[in-house]
Amino acid sequence: MSLILTIASREFRTLFLSPMAWTILAILQFILAFLFLTQIEAFTTLQPKLASIEGAPGLTDIIVPPLFGNAAIILLLVTPLLTMRLICEERRNKTLSLLLSAPLSTIDIILGKYVGILGLMLLIIALTTLMPLSLLCGGELDLGKLFANILALLLLVSAFTAIGLFMSCIAGHPTVAAMATFGVLLLLWILDWTSGLTDQRSELFEYLSILRHFQNIQSGLISSIDVSYFLLFITTFIALSIRSLDNERLQK
């Protein structure tokens, strides 16, 4: 366990030693703040109309889900950039042998890397959450719904990171890893668009679509189906990463 944290903390600290993490945090914060403000603007113009409607959506409904939805799309673009170097770069710089000849199991290495990147993801989510929380100064929030959104985003980026980690294990070059991760994520994101187009809906595609599960949780409905979808997703790709790193020793 302590070994996992050792690897994770180095991974996390290394991100901040290069401009990478800082740049991503700054740009992300800037864009999300802009979207957050447009959402508030929309709310203030809608407010008089909403007051007259029975059971109208409240402050939380109008601001939080779009904000977290947008954050999810931006993270879809950003995660591949963060995860592409995880294993790939170690292999290219020949530093992987340091880990392989140390008394560690491949499980330690993969989980350490995963937890390290997840640390940065948590930071991003925390910074995003601060924006709606700032509304508490002058208004009231549906905290349950906010929590559902945080959980949804957390599960989503954990899944993104797991795919990114796996791609970094199998790719020979970071750019390839990034492209592959981005491709898979985008495909999973748009998979259920087909259901809107034709009469013949594919239930399999609908189930596989990552967007649908994300939106279900976002709406405040935390069902075990959606949560277990993400958990299965994460476990699968972490297990595949461990397998692929194990294979590293067997063949070249």
Place this chain on the structure above:
Amino acid sequence: MTTLIEAEHLTRYYGTHRAVNDVSFTLAKGEVLGFLGANGAGKTTTMQMLCGNLAPSAGQITINGFDLLDQPKAAKRNLGYLPDTPPLYKELSVQEFLLYCAKLHGVAKNSVTDAIKQAKERCGLSEVADRLIVNLSKGFQQRVGIAQAILHNPEVIVLDEPTVGLDPIQIREIRSLIRELGQDHGVILSTHILTEVQESCSHVQIIHQGQLILNETIAGLNRQMNTGTLQITTRLAPDINSLLTLPGISSIENMSENRIKIHHSVTANPAEQIAEHIIAAGWGLQELTPVKRSMEDIFISLTKEHREL
């Protein structure tokens, strides 16, 4: 003497290419084993297998009594490895990097500071401890790599070409460090520099096209180096056929009209008889010198012999 490494029948395929073929050897405490071979002979592959970076296609490795496959963690705890490219995180400072390595190898918390200090002193890194590894010269980076391998005081130290890229003074320092380490550890180092083996090793292995073709102590190798050749210069051309009848002579090489090289067996030294024979025949002996074979000669003759077989 405790046996630290036991490698049995190691074989490794890359696809259909057999890079290492049935290599077996042992390493005991207090030995420094030099691994010699031309480029692509299988040195690095063997070392990677010893350190758990590559799984052998066949064969078994035991490190300090732990099987590398069954108890990898216990086996690797006794292992320090410097690969051919030192595995350095260049964005860290020397101190940070060594701290990370100490944690990875599970050095006890209260002895981490001492372990790092000792490794830095042994490798001459105390002055550059706070500099980023990326800014260090290649020689210093190599030393950080060595420091990383000896940091946790492992029983077995495996160094893949440890003196590459170092200046002559540094090379001398590292060689003496290796000798020092060899006193209470088992050290394996690979190199293609032959003098290095002569200077710092107690045992030599020559690997050629994946096969072990020599496994000797340095003393045994030195004995081999003294064998076999006399260079003779005479005033008149000698009659080679009559010289060949002398006991112990295996072959005669004609260098020029008046100069020959006589190869003889290791056990008998026929120098005296040859001198008497030449003088008796009246060819006018001018020179009779034993030719000491250099390590290069042995290396080349062994690898060549093998190719012909």
